[in-house]
Amino acid sequence: MRDFSYIAATTIPEAVALLDAKGESARILAGGTDLIVQVREARRDVDWMIDIKSIPEVNDLNYNATTGLTLGAAVECYKIYADDAICDAYPGLIDATQIIGGTAIQGRAAVGGNLCNASPAADGIPPLIVLNASCVIAGPNGLRELPVEDFCTAPGQTVLGKGEMLVSMKVPAPASNSSSYYLRFIPRNEMDIAVVGAGASVTLDAAKQTIVSARIALAAVAPTPLFAEEASALLAGQEISDAAIDAAAEAAQAIARPISDMRGTAEQRTHLVGVLTRRALNGAIQRVRETT
Amino acid sequence: MARRSHVQTTINGETVEFLCEPRQSLLEVLRDELHLTGAKEGCNNGNCGACSVILDGRLVNSCLVLGVETEGKSVETIEGLAEPDKLHPIQDAFLENAALQCGICTPGFIMSAKALLDQNPNPTEHEVRYWLAGNLCRCTGYDKIVRAVLDAAAAK
Numbered sequence: 001m002r003d004f005s006y007i008a009a010t011t012i013p014e015a016v017a018l019l020d021a022k023g024e025s026a027r028i029l030a031g032g033t034d035l036i037v038q039v040r041e042a043r044r045d046v047d048w049m050i051d052i053k054s055i056p057e058v059n060d061l062n063y064n065a066t067t068g069l070t071l072g073a074a075v076e077c078y079k080i081y082a083d084d085a086i087c088d089a090y091p092g093l094i095d096a097t098q099i100i101g102g103t104a105i106q107g108r109a110a111v112g113g114n115l116c117n118a119s120p121a122a123d124g125i126p127p128l129i130v131l132n133a134s135c136v137i138a139g140p141n142g143l144r145e146l147p148v149e150d151f152c153t154a155p156g157q158t159v160l161g162k163g164e165m166l167v168s169m170k171v172p173a174p175a176s177n178s179s180s181y182y183l184r185f186i187p188r189n190e191m192d193i194a195v196v197g198a199g200a201s202v203t204l205d206a207a208k209q210t211i212v213s214a215r216i217a218l219a220a221v222a223p224t225p226l227f228a229e230e231a232s233a234l235l236a237g238q239e240i241s242d243a244a245i246d247a248a249a250e251a252a253q254a255i256a257r258p259i260s261d262m263r264g265t266a267e268q269r270t271h272l273v274g275v276l277t278r279r280a281l282n283g284a285i286q287r288v289r290e291t292t
Numbered sequence: 293m294a295r296r297s298h299v300q301t302t303i304n305g306e307t308v309e310f311l312c313e314p315r316q317s318l319l320e321v322l323r324d325e326l327h328l329t330g331a332k333e334g335c336n337n338g339n340c341g342a343c344s345v346i347l348d349g350r351l352v353n354s355c356l357v358l359g360v361e362t363e364g365k366s367v368e369t370i371e372g373l374a375e376p377d378k379l380h381p382i383q384d385a386f387l388e389n390a391a392l393q394c395g396i397c398t399p400g401f402i403m404s405a406k407a408l409l410d411q412n413p414n415p416t417e418h419e420v421r422y423w424l425a426g427n428l429c430r431c432t433g434y435d436k437i438v439r440a441v442l443d444a445a446a447a448k
Binding site (some may be wrong): 075 | 314315336344355357361404408422426
């Protein structure tokens with residue numbers, strides 16, 4: 001592997017100062033399950049690896065039924081699905097953390113790392129989008145916050161500027177009668193990269209017959225994970241029906257602009273967006289109806 | 293070349309000190325510096341699980357951990373499993389079930405199985421299969437491995 005230096009930063013100002021000084025030659029190390037492979041395979045030129053796992057804020061995992069979830073950027077997948085309250089509150093996020101790699105990957109990989117790696121096929125990103133999560137970013141000029149759907153800008157590219165790092169994601173507390181769901185299509189049972197992924201969240205009325213609001217997000221059908229804003233808006237105020245869900249699925253298909261590659265053709269992916277969007281919406285609705 | 297770092301860690305219950313370059317993975321440190329060659333290099337990119345070890349109680353791919361990251365941590369490898377005069381129950385179950393052929397994947401499977409049984413002593417077959425999904429075997433077809441893990445759980 002390429003030669004590089006390693007620094008374990010212990011505070012955010014220290015990490016930000018290092019990132020600012022080293023620029024493009026530095027990269028944050030959290031779980032390392034993407035970064036170490038990229039450096040080893042010479043896909044990324046890194047001279048400085050800045051390990052942030054000793055910084056308290058990036059290890060925050062704090063759920064409160066009123067204020068929501070603070071999910072530190074370096075919190076490993078297994079810690080998220082080991083927390084019963086988080087499993088109950090954000091099942092769509094749990095769906096993703098349980099299918100990112102196998103057990104050994106989930107022991108190291110962080111959802112924040114999944115976000116910063118900015119793969120179009122990232123399983124961790126659509127659930128964050130449908131849960132209305134925001135990113136807390138630290139930089140030389142202090143903190144800023146922006147919606148997760150605005151974080152990725154191209155494959156492997158994010159809004160993070162010079163000296164900036166992701167500190168945490170903030171997820172609002174779930175509304176009553178709401179739930180979320182994420183699924184992907186892969187040709188195997190496990191350990192694969194999404195051909196297409198779809199996430200949905202829904203909030204239903206008290207009778208659980210009408211959709212108050214919904215959010216839909218897609219993976220692997222564009223250069224970045226997508227928030228299907230128009231498809232989501234179509235569902236607001238609609239009585240739950242196959243027709244309403246079909247209409248949202250068609251609107252989601254309309255914004256997909258997939259490529260053909262070894263995992264699937266553009267045509268297959270567009271078809272899958274329809275199938276998976278329907279399943280994600282129905283899955284989220286089913287979860288609301290199962291909980292009383 | 294980046295300076296070699298001094299690292300102190302616990303491996304199989306014993307305090308170990310070593311020098312390594314930042315770019316050396318835990319797998320390379322185990323095999324090349326400490327001569328613990330049980331963990332195997334298969335894919336070296338986190339897909340095959342042949343290098344699986346337990347780091348602070350969690351199963352990890354040692355090819356995806358830097359040696360310098362293990363400062364102050366605890367590592368369990370296949371070498372720490374057997375007692376001087378007897379094998380670990382999971383090792384016995386692998387032998388009894390003939391759950392290996394060429395053996396390259398076996399240390400990884402056994403460490404992965406240990407991590408599972410440490411936290412879930414009575415897994416279902418479904419749970420065993422999903423837990424072991426990150427460990428690849430090109431010889432056995434997996435069935436004997438799954439049965440060995442279930443037998444080891446039952447024997448406890």
